[in-house]
Every structure is written in structure tokens, then in C-alpha cells.
Amino acid sequence: MFYREAGQFKSSYKEDQAIFPILQDRIGMGIILLIAFVGIPLFTGDYFIGAIMTPFLILALAAIGLNILTGYAGQISLGTGGFMAVGAFAAYKFATFTFTFGGFEGTMPLVITILLSGVMAALVGIMFGIPSLRIKGFYLAVATLAAQFFIEWVFIKVGWFTNYSPSGVITAPPLIIMGYEFDTAAEKYLFTLTFVAILALAAKNLVRSHIGRGWMAIRDMDIAAEIIGFKPLQTKLSAFAVSSFFCGVAGALWAFVHLGTVEPEAFGINRSFAILFMVIIGGMGSILGSFIGAAFIMLLPIFLNNVPPMIGWNIGVDMVAHLEFMVFGVLIIFFLIVEPHGLARLWTIGKEKLRTWPFPY
């Protein structure tokens, strides 16, 4: 079947505003979801699922979070790791909190724990978003470093957050929903996938709503946005809140599902940078781009670690690390030169060409 929209007429604005207005895209998305939910757990191994797919999905979620703030609302943030840490440690505190309710003693349900930890991250995000009203551009980027370092420091220094664990490390409780424990790699993967799929859809809906348009308006020209009636405070802080919510949930999943035991250093400045790269390389202002970027940044080190030995080139481990840095740097520059708007843009351009192929005029 050709990639064509000829013959697909839209008779209502509702159809025109669907996420995938073209039939072929809908089919494609269906196939991807089918592979993700059925194919991967059935036909791939634990290593692929546990060490690649699950972290990929979680990082993609964090990248969506940062993309909302940086790509859509135009506020550069270097504090993503900090907000993820808030999510992780909040989830830990909620999960280890035992409450008594009319003689019944119990802990909070897992899903609510994770969502609440996102809410906590959102609150912290709002707090650190307040300076964005006065501080703009690169100055703001530097200001978000304050969030990054301060939050990291708090979790290292304040014992309460780790329940006074002497090593400063927290261990996540088992993942139990309604008495069922998610403990194999495939189950954990499906758990993560469900979260990520639902939240990605929510993000997509949000950015095409009037709220998302407000973010983009502030990004493209903040003065004009204010003059046509967007309140800068509300618009910017809502972007910080939603973005931090996503990062917080990603942090909680990273701690509970992927790592199991976590120390604050897992959410250091390098994490923030890695997620920023995902957004840049994938495409700013694109939800799809967040996934592509995350996949790219995840796969590159694996690729670099495996290729030299494969072609019979034996180099030391630290040499690989240095080479990784170099290749990484070169690739970032390369992508920026080839397509400053990221891989997602290449995808869109490709689709547009395909639509009119073979007669582009």
C-alpha cells in the first residue's frame, strides 16, 4: 500500500484534529503498539527487555517531560535529574509510609504512589520555575542548575528522605498491584510500558490543546503572548509543573522498576545532560522525537561498546569511554548541522516526500 492520503476526506473538524489524521499512520501506530505490548515480551529475551527496553521507555518519559518545558515552552532546563530525584525519593517515602485507617493498616497502592511522587516533583518544579518570570534564556538555564545541585545535596544530606539509611541508598519495595507481584523483566517492562504509553498520549493531547498553544506562544514570542492574553506566570509555571510531573514519574519508575536500589548520584548533572541530548537529537517540540532521541542515546553506547571487538579491534575499557565521548560530541555537532530540529523533523520531511512520491509537483 502506498503512503497516500488521497481519497481520505475529512468531514468534521474533529476528524481533522485527530492525532493521526491519515489512515496509514493509524495502522502504523497500531502495529507499533502491538509489537511493544505483545511482540517484545513474547519474542525477546530478558536482557533486551530489562536492560534496554525498560530504561529506554523511562528515559523517553523523562525526555517528554523536558521536551514540554524546553521544546514546547522554550525554557531551557539543566535540572531534569533533580526533578527525577524528587520523584524517586518521594515515591520511596510514600511507599514506606504505613498508615492506619479504622483499624486497617497498610501502605499506599503502587500506582497512586508513583503518581503522587510525580505530583511532588511538580510542586518542586513550580518552586524552581518561579525565577523564570524574571530570568530568561541562558540565564534561566544556569538558574536551573541551582535546582539540580540543591536537590541532589538535600537528598544526600537529609537522612529523613532515605529513612536514615546509613549508606544513603534507598531500596525500592516489590512492585505489587492488587496482590499481584510484577517481578520478571517482562512484567516490569509491561508495567512501565503502560505508564509511558498513557502519559505520552496525555502529553500529546496537552500540547495540542489551548494549554500547549500557550506554551508555544510564550516560547516563540513571550511579549506578544502576554499582549494577546496569556498570563506569563500561569503559562510558565504550568509548563514547569507538567514537565516536572513527567520527570518525577520517570524518576520514580527509574528507582522502583529499573534500578531497585538508588542513590542520589543516579540523578546527577550527567543525567540532566543526557536527557537534554535526547530532546535535542530527537527533536525539540516533538513527542515522537523524545522517543527517537532516547533510543538513540541509549543505543549509541551499546553500539560503541560492541562494535570494536566485533571487528577484531581490541581497545581498553577506558579508551572506549573516551572514544564514546568523542563520537558523542561529533554526532551531536553532526546532527545539529544536518538537521537542527532533530531526527523527528527528518521523519516528518520523509513522510511529506513520501506523500507526494513519485511526482512531487
Added chain:
Amino acid sequence: MTEQTVNPGEVLLEVEDISLSFGAVRAISDVSFDIKKGEIRAIIGPNGAGKTSMLNCINGFYHPQQGTITYKGQKRSQMKPYEAAAQGIARTFQNVALFRGMTTLDNIMTGRNLKMKSGLFSSMLWWGSAQKEELEHRRYVEDIIDFLEIEAIRKTPVGRLPYGLQKRVELGRALAAEPELLLLDEPMAGMNLEEKEDMCRFILDVNDEFGTTICLIEHDMGVVMDISDRVMVLDYGGKIGDGLPEEVRSNQKVIDAYLGGGH
């Protein structure tokens, strides 16, 4: 804080003795004028006469150091631009200020923002009220798109559009807010004759059909004299003439300012 309803012909906005300066530079000095409901009011004057600054004061972007602005019978204190927007003042800009990363449709949709109320959660779900609201506003925006004859560029990112069309989209964005007072900052600058004629027609139609009060800045004298009801002339931040187009045209001070005499 009650707003009055203003009937056609009555004063909608009154500016009294306002002065604005940036440090030692005086942009506006002691200017008074009014805008009546339903009229097309023009502000003209040489470059640097303080015209744009005047619009900026009216929609709350600049705050004059002296003088008062009364809108719908209500004296305004230091107000933010978005508050002015909420009261029904919309505008376009001298240098097109569209959201370059967004499509024509989305740009005009942003003009509806003050009327869209659905919350974060229902927007995330894209279900029920949020979707209904979005589609209702889409319908209104499509009417504007039809009115301005820009159907073909609906889904084009505005950054790619030629200048004349960008100006048109910007007018559409301002109209989407259903303003009571529309401020147009040089709506015809840099346009060719044909585009100017189109724009004139749109301005007159807006004024006619929706009864929108319009205050515009323009350099093209012919256009100003043809379409406006009253004209105010600024020079060096001060008012040097005000009245019907014919009166202004024969005002000696105005002639001097434009022909460079007397300076």
C-alpha cells in the same frame, strides 16, 4: 471595578495628559485624546513621534509616568498587558509578532485563549468538554480564516509565509479575541498596492460587520484619509493636530511636520 457598557458614538477610551519617558528620552509628552465606540481612529506622525509608544500605553505594555487612561468609564491603574487583553483590547504589531513555530491555524487559535477554560486534566484526556470546546473555537477560527481568505495556508507554519500574508494572519489572531477595541500598528507597512487594498477592505469590514472600534497607526496618508473617521497627529511626542481628516489635512502644523518646514 464595574465596567460600563459603551454605546456607539460614546467615548470608549479616554487618554488624559499622559507623558512617558525612558530615562532622559521623552517619548510622549502631555497628550490627550479619546476614541469613540465604533469609529476608526488614526494616529499619524513622522518616525519617532511616539505613535507605537501610545499604543503600548493603551494596552498596558508601557506605563506612562503621568496622566490617566480611562477605558469604558473606568480609570486604569498600572495594568498588565494580559489584563488589557481580558478587557477586550487586541492589537497587531509594527514588526509582525506571530508565533513563528506554529501554523496559521494555531496562531489564530491562540487569539481565542481567553475564552478557553478547560483544565489541565480534561485537556490531557482530550475527551468530553475539552474536545467540545476545542472544536467550537475551531469553528469560530475557521470563520475568520474564511473572512480573511487564507484557507489555503491554514496548516502552513507562519515562518514560511510572505510578509503580506503574515500581517493578515496577525489580524486574524487579533480578531479571534473578539475585541471591543482593536489596535493596529502600521497594518499596511511594506505592502504592495493590491495587498493594501485588501487590508483596507478587511479593516472596513471588521468595523462594519462586528462594530469593532479600531485605532490604527499608518504612514500612507491616502489610506488614512480614506478610511478613518478622525485623525490625531503626533510629532516629537506631542500632539499637533486632531480632528476630521479634512481638518487635519489643512492644519499648518501638520503640513510643516510632514514637509520638514519649521524645524
Added chain:
Amino acid sequence: MLDFLFFVEVLLSGLLTGALYSLVALGFVLIFKASGVFNFAQGAMMLFAALSLVGVQEMLGVHWTIAFIITVGIMIALAWCVEKFVLGKLVNQEPIILFMATIGVTFFLDGFGQTIWGSDIKILDIGLPNGAFDVGGVFIDQLELVAGLTAGALVIILAIFFNKTKIGRALRAVADDHQAAMSVGISLRYIWIVVWTVAGLVGLVAGIMWGSKLGVQFSLSLIALKALPVLMLGGFTSIPGAIVGGLIIGAGEKLAEIYVGDLVGGAIENWFAYMLAMVFLLFRPQGLFGEKIIERV
């Protein structure tokens, strides 16, 4: 009395460390001023310069002055490469894209420097004085003092360079308006290479100072992050701002660590500078030396 002397000692030490931050910040400012590029790679350039200096010295076994001259050559080559392969290909892109590109340069330089020169901690000794001396009961670290004086001297040299030389005038013209500068016949390429070279040399000097203090190691490139709050305070385009900002951050950080840090568990040096800069900007968004921003539409 003793308390007061101690306070003076902490303050002085803070100010002198601040001068070291200023040295890094200076490189940022030069590039931002002349090309509007927020050069994240300044720290990596500093590390790379210091690594090259030590590396050349070890490899060829020459006196450090000769190694210094060779390193200057390397930094010029680096500036040329950056212009040729990175910035030159990204003309007219948005600032954020250029910023990202410099992050790419950072990664490349960090990896490249360590690939060539190895990743062990190296001792950099070019005969700078070490140890502290006593002035009326206040101990002053000699190395820090040298660093402070060097920073001062560099600023004077740069001021002369900017204000009195032909290239300096061209640089200022480019900083004001790229297009206009090009239209009067200033080659943007040439200017960019010059400014990146100068920033690289400032990085080299900073690298020598920091390297003498801490040894040449990977963590030097993290010190560049400390230069960021300095920039926020002083403004991205102000050379005096970089110096004064550095002094404030250096002194504030040391004083806070000594007098407040213990109360809250220590190690507040990690974030104090950023918080200080952020709170300051809340009250004065244009920074210390910036002009009040008048927004226009």
C-alpha cells in the same frame, strides 16, 4: 581579634579563589560578546589546554616555556577547527542550537584530550610559588595570590586589546551587529577564529592556575560549571562583570561554607553559588553591569 583575623583569612582566600573562577568566566564572556555563542566548551578548552601543556612537556621533555608556545599553537588550531567544522556550518542558527553545538565540542574535547594525553591526574609544575605566607597573622596562599594578580593583568591586557587595537575594534563592531560589521568589510570567519583563540589562551592561563592548584585532571572541566553563576551575576557580556562576579561568588561561597555550612551538614559549596546568583538575578535581572532592558514591540 582572632575571630576577625580568621574572617579576613577566609575572605581573602575566597576572593582569590574567585579570581580563578573569573579567569574561566572571562573566556565565556569573550566569546559571547563577539559571537553571541554561549560557549559551554570553555571548561573543556581549559582542561584540554592544560592537558596539552603537560602532555607536550612530558612527551618532548622540553622546558615549560617551549611547551607553552606549542600549546598556544594547538589552541589556535583548535579555534580554526571550531570555526571551520562547527560554527561556520551553523551560521544564522538560533542561539540554543549553537549552545548545543558547543556542548558537542565539550564532549569531543574531553574525550579527545584524554585519548591523546591519558586520563591520569598529572602534576603541572611551572615553578609557580606554593605554600602560604603570613601577613600580620593572616595566611595567604601564594598560588592563589599569583592567580589573582594574573587575572588582574589579563583584564588589563584584554581591555587594551579591545579598545586600542584594530582587531579589538572589529571585535566590538561584530559584537554589536554581525550584519553591519560584515557590510563594512570585516570578515566574520577571521573574527571568530581570533576570538576563539583568545578565549583558548585565556583558558590556557586558567588551566595553568587551576592545574597547579589541583593537578590536571578531568574534574577541571567541572570547574567551568562554577563559572556559570559568576556569569549570571556579572552579565554574559561584561568583562568587569566577570571579575567582580567571580570575587563575589568566591568570597560568598567560602564564607557561607565556613559560617553556615556546618549548621546544615556541610558541602553547600556545591550549590551555594547557583542559589546566590539566582536570588540576585530575581532582584536585578540584567545582572551587575547590564543595562536596564527596555522591551519593545
